[in-house]
Amino acid sequence: MAEDGTDTYIEVCSKSDIWIGEMEAFKVGRHNVLVVNVDGEFRAYDGRCPHQGRPLIHGELEDGVLTCRAHQWTFDVRSGNSINPSAQCLRRFPLRIEGDKVMVAEQPDQAGATAHRHNVGNLT
Numbered sequence: 313m314a315e316d317g318t319d320t321y322i323e324v325c326s327k328s329d330i331w332i333g334e335m336e337a338f339k340v341g342r343h344n345v346l347v348v349n350v351d352g353e354f355r356a357y358d359g360r361c362p363h364q365g366r367p368l369i370h371g372e373l374e375d376g377v378l379t380c381r382a383h384q385w386t387f388d389v390r391s392g393n394s395i396n397p398s399a400q401c402l403r404r405f406p407l408r409i410e411g412d413k414v415m416v417a418e419q420p421d422q423a424g425a426t427a428h429r430h431n432v433g434n435l436t
């Protein structure tokens with residue numbers, strides 16, 4: 313977060329670089345961030361699995377469900393909430409679209425993991 317209290321956003325790619333149903337990993341500041349295109353809307357999450365920190369980019373994304381390759385934990389990429397096991401979630405990074413640019417904040421959402429469950433409609 314910048315000194316004035318606002319997030320600093322980094323351009324990671326163009327909207328057309330990640331097709332619907334695809335994902336890509338980027339280095340944003342000191343974080344590895346996973347950007348997902350969900351039905352034309354973009355989400356950004358910590359690129360490490362909340363289980364044991366394995367890179368989620370090596371997982372499978374199908375029908376909005378991301379499966380970690382390491383131990384098959386599954387996540388709904390629309391909300392970031394886990395499916396199996398339940399009560400886990402991906403750490404969200406604020407994301408905004410500027411024209412064709414996909415911009416991701418250098419710092420994760422400060423509201424914490426539980427915010428995912430209440431801000432589903434406010435992710436872009």
Ligand code: FES
Nearest residue numbers: 361363364380383
């Ligand atoms: S590290 Fe992802 S399920 Fe274990």
